Amino acid sequence: MDVIFLGTGAGLPSKERNVSSIALRMLQEMQSIWLFDCGEATQHQILHTPIKPRKIDKIFITHLHGDHIYGLPGMLSSRSFQSGETPVTIFGPKGLKEFIETSLRVSGTTLTYPLVVEEVSEGLLFENELFQVTAKKLAHGIDSFGYRVTEKKRPGELQPAKLKAAGIEPGPVYRQIKEKEQITLADGRIIFRNDFIGPEKPGRTITILGDTRYLPELKTFAQGSDLLIHEATFKGDDEALAFDYFHSTTRQAARLAKAAAVDKLVMTHISSRYQADMLEQLLEEAREIFPNTALAQDFYQEEIPQK
Known part of the structure; x- marks a missing residue:
């Protein structure tokens, strides 16, 4: 199981970063890929990776700002031309269904596979024999959600x-x-x-937060995650600016990671105001609080090994 960051920028694309999208690959576990957000040109970003769109069967949208959803109509349409026949389920806030249906209808797009859109609220969204996904409301001016993906315990080894x-x-x-x-x-x-079998093996947990102000109470939602993915739109000393724009800073992301006792923090959704020469500063701000932190670039990959 691993994560590929397809877009790590905030608000609008730049030469260095595309807008938000994250792919969770679970090919060994169940031959499946899940997307979290699908900003403009996500399908272009996919072309630079091993991801096959026909393997994408679930998409989780954190909120309905354009930099998180404008890539959806094109990606859904292209999947039909890339041997996509299996169903796709999309989860996201109220209004997502109208956006998708209107985009496909106005553009005359017919899909070759069943599409289900589930508009979400807090709580359990999805569960199968291997995983469950829960949602948590964030603070971003419009409805925005975080998603916690929990792998269930696996049987122990035969003795x-x-x-x-x-x-x-x-x-x-x-x-x-x-x-x-x-x-x-x-x-x-x-x-x-x-x-005749050993102890059960613990599953892995990934928490992916959409755009949000810093919410210390999210430590319960993220508690003990193997990987926490948190937006860090602004540098550490811009907390007032982050609050005004319903976003978070590098230091705030690190404080949450520390409070939630996660294994690793990856920061994303970086403002284009920070050029390459600023990135090391952004990273060090967070590492002063939570050392096991990475700052994602487009196509950054993070493996979550089995325990």
Whole structure:
């Protein structure tokens, strides 16, 4: 499982940064890619990565400002021309459904796959056998949400020594034991999986926050995340400016990461006012508070290894 930052700028594209979009690749886990936001030219950014649009089956929109949604109509349309046939579900604030339906209708676009738009509120949005996604309301002038992706615990490793000690030799039966809670052996014995498997493995958690003022109470939502992705539109001493524009600073992102005891912080949504010679300062401001911090550039990639 890894994250690719397709766009890391704030407000409008620049020569150095495109506008917001993040791809979460879960190809080994379930052959799936999820997008978080889809700013203008996201599909152009995808062309510079290994991402195949037909693998994108869920899109989570944090809020409806243009730098987070203007790439949606084009990306959805192009997916039809790139062998996309499987359903896509898009989650986002109220008004998203109208935006998508109007864009597709006015442009005469017909999709080759089913499209479902779910307008969200706080709480559990999605759950399957491997993951669950919850949403949290932020503070950005218009409705804006953060998303917490939690991988469920995974079964522990099979214990071959215990199996051999019980007279069960290696073979297809080992796989059956791992996959089923109990099986009946050829000799009539009933074998319970829990007797021959190690402790469950903890899942991974990624918290992705949309545009927001600094909210200390978000530490509960982000608590213990393996990766926290937080906007850092302004430099550390511009807290008043950040508040006025409903955004956060580098230091505020770092304070939240520290309070939430996350493993790593990646800052994104960087204002174009900060040129290349300022980036090291932005990074150091955050690292003074939370050392394990990175500042994302377009196409920056972060792997979240299994525990």
